[in-house]
Amino acid sequence: MESITLKAYGKVNLALNVGKTRPDGYHDVAMILQSIDLYDEITVEKSDAFSLKITSGDLPEDDRNLAMRAAKLMAKTYQLTPVAILLTKHIPIAAGLGGGSTDAAGVIKAMNELFGLGLTLEELCWVGEQIGSDVPFLIAGGCCLASGRGEILKPIPDVKGLPMVLVKPEFGILTPWSYKAFSPENNPRSDLEAFVRLLEEMSAAAGDGADPTANAPVTEKRLEKVRKMASLMKNQLAKAALEAYPVLGEILEKLEEQGALATMMTGSGPTLFGIFESEESADKAAEVLKKELPIHYCTLRTKSI
Ligand code: C5P
Numbered sequence: 001m002e003s004i005t006l007k008a009y010g011k012v013n014l015a016l017n018v019g020k021t022r023p024d025g026y027h028d029v030a031m032i033l034q035s036i037d038l039y040d041e042i043t044v045e046k047s048d049a050f051s052l053k054i055t056s057g058d059l060p061e062d063d064r065n066l067a068m069r070a071a072k073l074m075a076k077t078y079q080l081t082p083v084a085i086l087l088t089k090h091i092p093i094a095a096g097l098g099g100g101s102t103d104a105a106g107v108i109k110a111m112n113e114l115f116g117l118g119l120t121l122e123e124l125c126w127v128g129e130q131i132g133s134d135v136p137f138l139i140a141g142g143c144c145l146a147s148g149r150g151e152i153l154k155p156i157p158d159v160k161g162l163p164m165v166l167v168k169p170e171f172g173i174l175t176p177w178s179y180k181a182f183s184p185e186n187n188p189r190s191d192l193e194a195f196v197r198l199l200e201e202m203s204a205a206a207g208d209g210a211d212p213t214a215n216a217p218v219t220e221k222r223l224e225k226v227r228k229m230a231s232l233m234k235n236q237l238a239k240a241a242l243e244a245y246p247v248l249g250e251i252l253e254k255l256e257e258q259g260a261l262a263t264m265m266t267g268s269g270p271t272l273f274g275i276f277e278s279e280e281s282a283d284k285a286a287e288v289l290k291k292e293l294p295i296h297y298c299t300l301r302t303k304s305i
Pocket of ligand 1: 026027131132148150175176
């Protein structure tokens with residue numbers, strides 16, 4: 001086998017609680033991360049030298065790119081030959097959607113297969129956490145409760161097929177800025193125990209639409225649970241971002257006006273997302289928002305997977 005092509009999926013945070021600053025400069029966090037059906041495409045092939053080609057956008061193709069760093073770390077750790085990486089971006093960058101981290105995750109997974117390493121998920125995540133805090137989750141995927149600096153994962157039942165609309169304004173936010181700007185004052189935390197219980201209930205209630213596919217019927221029971229989810233969705237990094245960029249609050253309002261049952265900023269931002277009751281209502285909302293928002297904003301339709 002000389003090359004591997006795979007999809008590297010993005011994520012949203014359904015909750016993000018920030019704790020103390022640690023001696024290593026990171027913050028302790030407790031968060032719920034959920035994979036979404038929005039992905040970059042990655043092809044990795046054996047080569048004489050390391051190279052990275054990105055088919056779209058204006059991104060660095062050197063060691064500043066996490067995908068390149070991941071390739072070099074894999075090669076160094078497991079004494080592998082270099083690889084050439086071809087990356088097609090669909091996930092917006094500096095958006096809170098795990099775009100850069102998932103490219104690194106994809107390269108780690110691809111090299112494991114390409115070189116027949118047979119590494120366990122734990123071993124893959126160990127490499128991933130050296131690249132970035134969110135990389136282990138983006139290797140694992142699904143839905144997880146993440147702690148530590150984000151690298152300690154506990155899989156929890158996922159709710160697949162939640163229809164979502166994402167809006168990313170034209171500017172990006174860098175993760176270090178978000179954590180630096182964080183203040184716990186008047187900044188409520190998510191009740192993660194209650195959140196996990198709710199996800200367990202939603203996942204267990206098979207047949208009432210609680211684990212819906214794209215075409216699952218929208219039942220009143222499911223809507224009630226998504227509304228309850230809305231009250232538990234809190235992102236403690238959002239307060240500073242909303243204060244610094246008031247337009248983010250306006251976008252949240254627009255998502256609500258279009259019928260979102262729950263809205264939040266994902267990760268360190270600035271992407272806002274709304275969860276809708278059906279694929280149709282999400283499609284309609286995305287269409288309206290695309291027309292109403294400035295042309296440089298990126299409005300995307302996705303769902304939890
Ligand atoms: O781990 P990653 O490289 O993605 O983190 C980028 C930056 O975000 C860190 O250097 C740190 O400033 C901040 N961060 C943090 N606490 C975390 C994760 C990230 O302070 N749990």
